[in-house]
Amino acid sequence: MSDTPAADIPTDAQLVARLLAERHPDLDGELRLVSDGWDNQLYRLGDRLAVRVPRREAAAHLIEHEQLMLPGIAERVSVRVPVPVRVGVPSASFPWPWSVVEWFEGIDGASVGAAGRVGLAEPLARFIGELAVPAPEAPRNPVRGVPLASRREVVATRLRSLSGRMEVADLEQAWREALDAPAWDGPPLLLHGDLHPGNLLLGPDGELTAVVDFGDVTSGDPATDLATAWLTFDREARERFRRALPTTPDAATWARARGWAVAMASALATASDDNPRMAALARHALAQIPE
Secondary structure, eight states, rough: OOOOOOOOOOOOHHHHHHHHHHOOTTTOEEEEEEEEEEEEEEEEETTTTTEEEEHHHHHHHHHHHHHHHHHHHHHHOOBOOOOEEEOOOOSOOSOEEOOOOOOOOEEEEGGGGGGGGGHHHHHHHHHHHHHSSBBBSSOOOOOSSSSSGHHHHHHHHHHHHHHTOOOOOOHHHHHHHHHHOOOOOOEEEEOOOOSSSGGGGEOOOOOEEEEEOOOOEEEEOOOHHHHHHHHHOHHHHHHHHHHSSSOOOOOHHHHHHHHHHHHHHHHHHOOOOOOHHHHHHHHHHHHHTTO
């Protein structure tokens, strides 16, 4: 199994403070690390802002994609998204772009379990409907929105890896059915690309207050984002979510969506040995897919 990738360039609060002083000297406040992910670190800046800094060169391009796409997305959707309020450009101090975003208060959707996410079914369906417009200009992403056949070998390898610690026959069957389903033949639709519970923020009553982490934003097969039906929900809420979608997915799209859930959940499961939060998300989705 894999661990969190090592940072190509380690950052700390002192470096982030220097970047702010160089680029946006009017922004000051206490800096503290609040999230250290696979691709990015998030430093809270005072009470109202946060600084999103890539850990790896690959993630630097994803920051650029967010900077490009989030302003337009924010105009289209009815929940909050982290539109950059300031941007950082490569410099002698740090070679990659970075962003200052508004700080969103909320409950991490990964922390509440499926029972606490039931109320997200309708608002998340609405968000996907608002987002999914033709967007041929969106950044290309080699692992999201693409034909599932292009992921055949990597997913098969992950499932073989998982077979040593769990039963994977049902997952393999779901994956085969997804590959056999007709491919998406419509226009490339705008996608979040990584719509798992850890990228959803909830309010105190379980309502959806924000969708975050658009690093995988792209366009392509809408089944990609519909994989959240298994990543986020249990069976009952999944049916609520499906019924609430503005356009009811046909059987082929729903089969591909389950295939995308296999692809994403197997990726989480094989890269989360040192990340209990992500491991819990993987366990939930892998248990839901056979149902």
